[in-house]
Amino acid sequence: MNVRQNMMSLSIIALLTVSFAQPSFAATTPFTDLTQSGAKDKILALQQQGVIKGVDDGKFAPDEKITAAQGVQLIVNAFDLSLAAIRFVKAPQATDFFSKADNDAWYAESLIIAAVNELELPADLDPNAEWTKEQFIHQLMRVMETKGNLPMIKLVPVEIQDNHELTVDYQGSIQRALSRGIIHLDKENKLHPQKAITREEAAEMIYHALAYLKNHKPLT
Template sequence: MKARNLLALPIVAMLTLSFGQSSFAASTPFTDLNQVAAKDKIIALQEKGYVHGVDGNRYMPEAIMTAAQGIQLIVNTLNLQADPEKAGGPAPQVDPDEWYADVVQIAIQNGLELPADFDPDKAWTREEFIHQLMIAMELQHHLPMIKIAPVEFADMSELTVEYQGAIQRAIVLGIVELDADRKLHPKEEMTRADAAELIYHALEYLQAHQGPIKETPKP
């Protein structure tokens, strides 16, 4: 059973994946990853400074990720920057005094589309996180919009229609892996372990497929 009460943990402790942070090696390894399939990936991210625990010894891999936490994770990991000149789409109504107000605005300015009834405390599902992560990657890093043959998997009928394209691309690019039964589990709530594994694959892909530098036209 996933520990829902972990949602009450401070946000700074819950999410600290950052694309631009300095690399460092943790002095104390996490002690709660022994039964976690993504253990090596979480440790690799930690050693590079992308992941921190809720304290020196615990990562709490089964803690559930909320929508606000997911947006913060994507904004920080992909190093999305505030740009007031980018109008973006319509922004959901959020309390400007809340900790997530700035990252929501940054997400909108960088092309992410959030629902008008955006609920920051809603537990994000795997399909919601994958969709938003892929859209942010494609916009920020100008990934090519490839034409693909849809991948068949056991629970694809459970996908929300508007998420199908991004999720299919994530599978083809190797950012998302199906389980042994060829299932994605799109409606399952996203955990910190799930998020770390997806972020690991996303960063790995971006590192291996950096786009060409655009030349500045000569006068």
């Protein structure tokens, strides 16, 4: 479906977007379960900016794995993606884009926003499936580079010891993420691309991505 060919009244857009999460700068209670987290300061900074939220009662659950739906929502919120510039003939539903989605689920709005903002998400995306590190990195880089209108860069590929585990379509995104300092390899120069990504890892990548955009002016 070419979503940009559909037209919708501004009143419908308003109804759809009013409930979408936007960054909030209200005072918050710092997460209390980050004592052992090496990304504690970055996570708390994102919390204060309203970019990320906890799971409940001041808990961030840094070691918890994230699903595709949660990963999409993190990216949508972090980069303020919305439907503001899109018009449709009728209100879209998540199942218009993703066959396995639930139109009544908490993630439905985020999936719609992601789809119309042209994230490279498969039509058979399972919102409840755990996302791997390489899947999250690929989507994060796509949105970051588009949002920041970043220039192409000449890469000297970094040697990744577990490069054989990478999905071919994600290799470029991962190399660019390494070059821009969004991600780092471990002490053995491994990425562990097929490992399910944790909330801590995702938050730290988002922190680096937003910091990079802040320090690099977009192309004009």
